[in-house]
Amino acid sequence: MSNLNARVKVRIPAAELARRIGELAAEINRDYARSERLVVVAILKGSVLFLADLVRQLTVPVEIDFCQAASYGQGQEPGEVHFKKDVDLPLRGADVLLVEDIVDSGWTVRALLDLLRNRRPKSLRLCTLLDKAEARVVEVPIDYCGFRIPREFVVGYGLDWGERYRQLPYIGVVESPSEENP
Numbered sequence: 001m002s003n004l005n006a007r008v009k010v011r012i013p014a015a016e017l018a019r020r021i022g023e024l025a026a027e028i029n030r031d032y033a034r035s036e037r038l039v040v041v042a043i044l045k046g047s048v049l050f051l052a053d054l055v056r057q058l059t060v061p062v063e064i065d066f067c068q069a070a071s072y073g074q075g076q077e078p079g080e081v082h083f084k085k086d087v088d089l090p091l092r093g094a095d096v097l098l099v100e101d102i103v104d105s106g107w108t109v110r111a112l113l114d115l116l117r118n119r120r121p122k123s124l125r126l127c128t129l130l131d132k133a134e135a136r137v138v139e140v141p142i143d144y145c146g147f148r149i150p151r152e153f154v155v156g157y158g159l160d161w162g163e164r165y166r167q168l169p170y171i172g173v174v175e176s177p178s179e180e181n182p
Helices: 014-031 048-055 107-117
Strands: 008-012 038-044 062-070 082-085 095-103 123-131 144-148 171-174
Touching: 014 048, 014 123, 014 144, 038 048, 038 107, 048 062, 048 095, 062 107, 095 107, 107 123
Parallel strands: 038 062, 038 095, 095 123, 123 144
Antiparallel strands: 008 171, 062 082
C-alpha cells in the first residue's frame, strides 16, 4: 500500500469512546452480577484495546481468553472463516461474553458464536464496539453495542489498515486512501 501515512479524520473521539465503554461496562456488571463464572473472549487482534478498557471497568469477576479468525483474505470465498487461534479455557457451564471490535458482514462473528455455542456455555452474548449494520450479510445477535456506524472503512482504537493505525486513541476514517483498497 503506497499511502499508509494518509490523514485520518476523527469519527469517534477518545473521550466519547471512554464514556460509552463505561456505559457498556455498567450494563455488563448489572447483567452478570449473579454470574458464577464469566469468561470474556476477545477476538484478536482488533478488539484488544476495547477489551482492556472494558474489563478494567468490570466489577464482576472475569476470566479472559482470546480467539482469532478471519473471513476475508486472498483466495477465500465470502463467508469462508479461517480459524487461527481457539480459546484455551473450558467454557462448559460458564457465562461467555464474546468481545469484538466491529461487526460488519457478520460472517466471522456468526462462525465464532456457533463454535462457542458448541462448547455448551451457560449463556453466550456478544459485545461489539462498532456495528456496521449496512454491511451485514448474515444476521448476528448483538447484545451490547458501543456505536452504530455507516458503511465506511474505519481505523484506530485497535482497527487497522495494513496492520497500521491500531494505536490511534480514536476511531477515524482515512481521508486520502491510495488506489489500493485496504
